[in-house]
Amino acid sequence: MARAGDFGLECGTMSQESNSSDAAEGTRHRFGAFGGVFTPCILTILGVIMFMRANFVVGEAGVLGAILILVTAKSITLFTALSTSAIATNMPVRGGGAYFLISRVLGPQFGGAIGVMLFLAQAVSAPFYILGFTEALVRTFPALAPHYLAIALATAAVLFIITYIGANWAIRIQYVIMAVLAASIVVFLGGALLRFSPETFAANWGAGYTAVNPAAPEAGKYSFWVLFAIYFPAATGIMAGINMSGDLEDPGRSIPRGILGAIGVGFLIYLAQILLSGGAFERGDLIARPYLLLKENALFKAGFLVAAGMFAATLSSAIGSLLGAPRVLQALARDRILPPLNPFAKGAPKGDEPRRAALVSGALTFLVILWAVTAEGNALNLVAGVITMFFLYTYGMLNVAAFIEHVGGNPSFRPRFRYFHWITGLAGGLGCAAVAFVINPVQAVAAVALLAALVWYIQARQLRAAFGDARRGFVFKTARDSLLTLARMEETPRNWRPTTLVFSGNPESRECLVDYALWLEGGRGIVFLANVLVGDFDEYAPRRNTALKQLEDFCKERDMPAFPIVVVDEDLGHGMSSLLQALSIGPIRPNLVVLGWTGDAAHFTDAGRQLRVARSLGMSVVVLRPGGCPFKYGPKRVDVWWRGMKNGGLMILLAHLLTRNWEWRETDVRLLRLMEDQAAYDGTLKDLEKLVHDARVEAAPKVIISKEPFPEVLRAESAEADCVFLGFDIPEAGQEAACFERYAAVFDGLPTTILVNSTGEEDVMA
Numbered sequence: 191m192a193r194a195g196d197f198g199l200e201c202g203t204m205s206q207e208s209n210s211s212d213a214a215e216g217t218r219h220r221f222g223a224f225g226g227v228f229t230p231c232i233l234t235i236l237g238v239i240m241f242m243r244a245n246f247v248v249g250e251a252g253v254l255g256a257i258l259i260l261v262t263a264k265s266i267t268l269f270t271a272l273s274t275s276a277i278a279t280n281m282p283v284r285g286g287g288a289y290f291l292i293s294r295v296l297g298p299q300f301g302g303a304i305g306v307m308l309f310l311a312q313a314v315s316a317p318f319y320i321l322g323f324t325e326a327l328v329r330t331f332p333a334l335a336p337h338y339l340a341i342a343l344a345t346a347a348v349l350f351i352i353t354y355i356g357a358n359w360a361i362r363i364q365y366v367i368m369a370v371l372a373a374s375i376v377v378f379l380g381g382a383l384l385r386f387s388p389e390t391f392a393a394n395w396g397a398g399y400t401a402v403n404p405a406a407p408e409a410g411k412y413s414f415w416v417l418f419a420i421y422f423p424a425a426t427g428i429m430a431g432i433n434m435s436g437d438l439e440d441p442g443r444s445i446p447r448g449i450l451g452a453i454g455v456g457f458l459i460y461l462a463q464i465l466l467s468g469g470a471f472e473r474g475d476l477i478a479r480p481y482l483l484l485k486e487n488a489l490f491k492a493g494f495l496v497a498a499g500m501f502a503a504t505l506s507s508a509i510g511s512l513l514g515a516p517r518v519l520q521a522l523a524r525d526r527i528l529p530p531l532n533p534f535a536k537g538a539p540k541g542d543e544p545r546r547a548a549l550v551s552g553a554l555t556f557l558v559i560l561w562a563v564t565a566e567g568n569a570l571n572l573v574a575g576v577i578t579m580f581f582l583y584t585y586g587m588l589n590v591a592a593f594i595e596h597v598g599g600n601p602s603f604r605p606r607f608r609y610f611h612w613i614t615g616l617a618g619g620l621g622c623a624a625v626a627f628v629i630n631p632v633q634a635v636a637a638v639a640l641l642a643a644l645v646w647y648i649q650a651r652q653l654r655a656a657f658g659d660a661r662r663g664f665v666f667k668t669a670r671d672s673l674l675t676l677a678r679m680e681e682t683p684r685n686w687r688p689t690t691l692v693f694s695g696n697p698e699s700r701e702c703l704v705d706y707a708l709w710l711e712g713g714r715g716i717v718f719l720a721n722v723l724v725g726d727f728d729e730y731a732p733r734r735n736t737a738l739k740q741l742e743d744f745c746k747e748r749d750m751p752a753f754p755i756v757v758v759d760e761d762l763g764h765g766m767s768s769l770l771q772a773l774s775i776g777p778i779r780p781n782l783v784v785l786g787w788t789g790d791a792a793h794f795t796d797a798g799r800q801l802r803v804a805r806s807l808g809m810s811v812v813v814l815r816p817g818g819c820p821f822k823y824g825p826k827r828v829d830v831w832w833r834g835m836k837n838g839g840l841m842i843l844l845a846h847l848l849t850r851n852w853e854w855r856e857t858d859v860r861l862l863r864l865m866e867d868q869a870a871y872d873g874t875l876k877d878l879e880k881l882v883h884d885a886r887v888e889a890a891p892k893v894i895i896s897k898e899p900f901p902e903v904l905r906a907e908s909a910e911a912d913c914v915f916l917g918f919d920i921p922e923a924g925q926e927a928a929c930f931e932r933y934a935a936v937f938d939g940l941p942t943t944i945l946v947n948s949t950g951e952e953d954v955m956a
Contacts, residue, residue, distance in 0.1 A: 220439040225361050227431035227448020233506035234427030235456035241500040245467050247421045249476030250412045252397040253468035259418050263425035264457050269618030270585045273592035275446035276610035285436020286521025288584050295591035302527040303644035304587050311580035312515035313551045317558035319508035320346050342559050350552040353512040356543050367502045374499020380489035382466035391469030419629040433514035516547035575630050579637030586622030589615045601714045602684045602956050604886035673776035683953030688715035691780035697744045702816040703786045712847030717752040722765035730758045766800045787815035791930045798926035813945040825856040826912040832863045837917030840948035846887045859889040866897050885954045905939045918945040
């Protein structure tokens with residue numbers, strides 16, 4: 191009897207796509223989740239706010255109000271982390287952090303604009319953190335005040351050298367800083383715990399808002415949202431870890447673990463500080479002496495550790511900025527979005543350190559420090575505010591990017607991170623915009639204007655508005671512009687979508703074929719329903735209009751998202767060939783042809799000719815043999831028989847799209863592989879498990895060991911399934927009859943069976 195290979199179930203091997211971009215970037219560092227993501231994040235999260243303003247917020251808002259502020263702020267950061275994790279686990283991630291993630295989803299215009307803003311924000315943040323450290327140092331040791339500028343410049347020089355040498359040294363220094371910071375947190379929380387009093391806690395439970403300016407009470411009191419704006423920076427900091435994406439061993443694994451871990455640990459520490467400080471110190475002291483309370487009441491009288499912790503917080507944030515900014519600039523340069531930045535694409539031979547970009551960041555650091563010493567306070571505050579807006583809009587764009595990926599229904603959006611939902615992406619994006627305007631409406635608008643200007647500049651073309659009087663005119667103009675834009679965009683395996691041409695004939699008699707064609711599209715592509723009328727055009731022209739109306743009514747009555755098309759030709763095969771060659775909507779051309787299985791060998795010979803035409807035109811082919819129609823509702827099972835990547839990738843992708851329909855939500859997908867040798871079981875199962883993991887689909891791998899003929903194994907395993915996917919080879923001319931006989935024998939006793947022949951245009955790993 192025939193073996194598996196006789197039925198076109200092609201053999202093949204899986205291969206990993208080489209990443210030329212990574213090769214171009216040189217040999218990167220390979221940090222894990224803790225060193226590469228968690229450490230930079232947690233050191234930025236546990237910053238100056240914890241020492242200087244957290245107790246003040248507790249005193250003003252009360253314990254309850256402070257907890258609500260903390261939860262609200264952390265929710266926005268958490269939503270952003272979920273969105274970031276979804277994007278990071280849906281694509282190979284390289285250097286550039288948030289810029290890379292945003293640009294690969296929203297395109298070079300928004301990505302480039304955010305990248306420029308993110309670089310500027312981080313490059314200018316470093317000198318602000320250094321100035322904060324210098325300010326804290328001279329206040330702690332007043333004798334150093336005359337040397338303020340020298341201390342700031344010396345600190346900048348030391349930190350620049352550390353980060354310029356490489357991320358390895360910087361991460362090691364951050365471990366030391368983290369140890370100091372941890373000791374500081376232990377002593378001030380321990381001191382608060384020893385002083386904790388239920389009576390004090392009860393007295394501080396509610397809010398006690400005071401005047402913003404005691405000398406001018408008419409200026410108003412502090413409020414929840416004013417305090418929220420003060421406290422919100424305590425919830426940020428995840429960008430420091432995300433921007434290390436190019437230096438991570440496994441970004442898709444490290445980024446979610448690192449940022450979520452940092453958010454969780456930061457939340458617990460800030461919550462402990464709110465609860466313990468609220469029960470340890472009087473409200474007036476919390477408001478007037480927030481930092482000194484921590485220092486004076488430290489455990490073991492170790493106030494010096496609290497001061498050291500505050501110094502460590504500012505220095506670690508500065509190191510994070512000096513590490514992140516050059517990496518964003520380098521990633522921007524490598525994408526060649528802005529030609530003046532191209533020289534900064536080069537990295538060091540060892541570690542691919544962005545040293546050219548680091549020189550720019552260092553120069554900006556020194557210039558801002560020199561300027562800040564002589565600048566007016568208002569100017570400095572304005573720049574600081576705009577920096578905050580840049581970070582907020584970066585967070586917002588990450589949420590928008592994940593939201594668009596999900597709502598856009600791209601088949602390639604299959605993140606391994608399972609805890610993202612479009613609602614959290616939308617909430618995170620709206621939350622970032624709302625927080626920006628709560629903090630400072632003027633600065634928020636200024637940042638939006640700068641972002642818009644950058645998008646316009648990068649896009650480098652004029653946009654003309656042309657609104658018609660009717661809605662259809664506007665939709666037509668939008669569709670036209672979109673098609674023209676789409677025609678200029680490169681088509682890649684990652685954005686492959688099924689554009690399906692279904693030879694449905696009269697759909698009333700082939701409804702099962704039409705249903706499956708729509709299910710296989712999964713709401714992610716376009717379906718054309720085609721009917722070829724055989725006859726003289728002059729005679730059949732009126733019938734064509736009737737047939738087209740029939741198709742249109744069929745789609746309308748059943749609410750089917752498909753585009754009907756009818757042609758007249760004196761020869762069926764010639765008409766089908768003409769459709770295969772000519773059908774398109776601008777750049778949107780069929781890449782998947784769906785035909786029904788015929789029960790007649792002669793008809794299959796004619797169909798074979800069209801299958802070869804489709805293949806020569808670069809189209810994948812699906813032949814559907816109905817079984818079990820009409821469709822039954824309830825739990826279902828789909829079996830995909832794997833024999834290699836040649837047709838297997840498309841089969842897995844189509845099975846995945848099939849389960850995206852609400853009728854197939856309760857579906858179990860099995861990935862089956864037949865082997866004859868028991869010794870191959872473990873290795874084959876491991877390969878299938880890796881395939882499912884890398885493809886980011888939900889499927890259960892199963893290896894079957896049997897020496898029985900494939901048709902018998904197929905019926906034994908899949909007779910109870912609802913749908914079966916098999917790969918097949920298109921028969922050569924003259925071989926159609928033999929091919930027909932082989933498959934006719936296989937189909938006996940099977941449910942609906944889908945034969946798939948792929949061009950390889952799609953990539954299930956993308």
